Amino acid sequence: MSQVQLAKQLRVSCESCSLSELCLPRGLTVQEISQLDDYIERPRKLDPNTQIYQPGDKFFGFYAVRSGGVKTYLTKKTGEQQILGFHLPGEIFGLDGMEHNSHRCYASTMDNTSYCTIPFEKLDELCAELPDLRIQVYKLLGHEINCDHSHQLLLGQQTAHERLATFLLSISSRFKHRGFSPTSFMLPMSRHDIACYLGIAVETVSRLFKSFQQQGIVKINRKQVDILNMDLLTGLVANCEESDSL
Amino acid sequence: MSQVQLAKQLRVSCESCSLSELCLPRGLTVQEISQLDDYIERPRKLDPNTQIYQPGDKFFGFYAVRSGGVKTYLTKKTGEQQILGFHLPGEIFGLDGMEHNSHRCYASTMDNTSYCTIPFEKLDELCAELPDLRIQVYKLLGHEINCDHSHQLLLGQQTAHERLATFLLSISSRFKHRGFSPTSFMLPMSRHDIACYLGIAVETVSRLFKSFQQQGIVKINRKQVDILNMDLLTGLVANCEESDSL
DNA sequence: CGCTTGATTGATTTGAGTCAATCCCAGTGG
DNA sequence: CCACTGGGATTGACTCAAATCAATCAAGCG
Structure with missing residues (x-):
């Protein structure tokens, strides 16, 4: 060759x-x-x-x-x-x-x-x-x-809602950047890992996923995530830092 | 020359x-x-x-x-x-x-x-x-x-006590590293800044400083800090990461 | 088909936040 | 030199977001 x-x-x-x-x-x-x-x-x-x-x-x-x-x-x-x-x-x-x-x-x-x-x-x-x-x-x-x-801003100043929303947006934008769908994807990590990343309890992750779902923002089935309303999701995040893709 | x-x-x-x-x-x-x-x-x-x-x-x-x-x-x-x-x-x-x-x-x-x-x-x-x-x-x-x-570990997993103790130890070790006293120093930052760094409220900083003082761990007068019992202070930090000087 | 492990849901507790006064010092001006 | 003043610091009373505790529930697997 x-x-x-x-x-x-x-x-x-x-x-x-x-x-x-x-x-x-x-x-x-x-x-x-x-x-x-x-x-x-x-x-x-x-x-x-x-x-x-x-x-x-x-x-x-x-x-x-x-x-x-x-x-x-x-x-x-x-x-x-x-x-x-x-x-x-x-x-x-x-x-x-x-x-x-x-x-x-x-x-x-x-x-x-x-x-x-x-x-x-x-x-x-x-x-x-x-x-x-x-x-x-x-x-x-x-x-x-x-x-x-x-991540420090998230852990130090954001509420649990904001953290989870920020997390979903970050994953979404990173998938998008790699050429995958930004609105429909599989999470590779467990609820426990999400909780440990966000500095909150596993139970809180479950409850918030449910709450987001009830608001029609996302559809979540086990590890499968579908973002139904990106604007609402973005609206949950009140910080001034544009969320950054890794 | x-x-x-x-x-x-x-x-x-x-x-x-x-x-x-x-x-x-x-x-x-x-x-x-x-x-x-x-x-x-x-x-x-x-x-x-x-x-x-x-x-x-x-x-x-x-x-x-x-x-x-x-x-x-x-x-x-x-x-x-x-x-x-x-x-x-x-x-x-x-x-x-x-x-x-x-x-x-x-x-x-x-x-x-x-x-x-x-x-x-x-x-x-x-x-x-x-x-x-x-x-x-x-x-x-x-x-x-x-x-x-x-800092992420601190913000995500430590209690308010642990955070403040970790903070004091970090400042102390950094002063020591630069050749100043590790047990007696002036904090250059306000209570508000300490709170914002640690992701807690100003009032909590005040209360914890008072509590540390009552336990005989430190003596604090406005920005002047004297660490009276380094072992007790270290004991307040339960994480396995050795605190790292910047 | 039971077993294990992770996820969800509900009930209850609590650490730390918020709200609301003081307090106290540093800096200012009379 | 000292009273005044304003902003940071402290203290106390009360509240609440999220943790903890405690069952289930569900899904993958040998």
Whole structure:
């Protein structure tokens, strides 16, 4: 297979994936693309509820979800977990390991999940040479920071209704961004996980889903969500931050 | 003034500052140090409650607090603010602008404050050449992400007591890290700001300070804090995350 | 077809918020 | 030098959103 054909194949394989933002666009040459792609380890498949890393584990590099879903979380001594983020297909996680070269939180699958990894050392080496790649890495990190900030606003200032509405809107816009329906989708996470992400009780999640349904805003059947009235849903969120897609 | 003398003077001027982590240590040559220092804009002085930037403002680069204190925050339409972080002397802020080259949150002073700025473009150019500097930038960003994660755990899972105790421990450890007393210090922020950071009401902050004082854990007089029993204070925090200094 | 695990629903409790006065200090001006 | 004043801080009384406790209910599975 020629160099060009190889690169093309790789391009296709990364097309719908966030990591592609790191390598494919903005004038990188075919040569450069395949250079980075060489380092990306191809998909690994995992069962639901499998731990990918935990605090103290060596930081290897970034992870990109290809299918399924991953949650990252911290825990209290008493066992309660705070979910920091849900990572859907095409999204990146693992950035928590950068500070000390070891992870600070847990990451585990929520479903049958496959993902790629890109070794940080190799990425950094390429960054020295490719200014555009460097910019993409900054943007990726900046995005993580901004998402975390939005999550802090949600946890610190929003009511339970607002939190759940914000959550649905975020998932919706992220599915939309990846080319899926923004109004009809399957949630990859359990009610318990939603509650832990939003900082509320599972029972509250159930009750609010019911309430939203009674208001005709959504139709919810187990993990299947259909948004019936996007405007009403948006109206539930009173904060001034435009909700940000991950 | 010779090259070496110049660099030495700069080194002293940045010595007690987080930005120094970006340039001074880890085998950068004197030449390289002065190269970066040339770009750092020297201190600017601001009055208390002055806005430094707001959402939409162009991202210029990082800011390093030299004296006083800065808060970064988001707001809801209804006006409530969620404080994302307090930035004490020697700490960095402004990273929220990296994703879109424009800021996403507000930053304003809490006191008479001076700070330096380092233009992002220049920093990036140097990053291309200096691998050690690049690593420092990654660590800085990773640190911000980890702090945000701890804040999410606090906001999502901790009780009001735990939040306030965690807050005091964080401030204490940060003062200690900068060479100040970890048990006796002045808070640069108002009760209102503490409340907004912790996601609780001002009145609750007052009541809990009183309660901590009655338990003999701390002595609080207006903004002056004396920690009398560090073990008891630590005991109030039940989470498994070691509290992380910014 | 029972069993397990997650989701829902209802009854009750409570931690923290809200509302409403003071209090107290820092800064101002007479 | 001291009274005045305004905004932050404190304190108390009351309320309420959401948690907790406690049953079911439903669905996937061996």
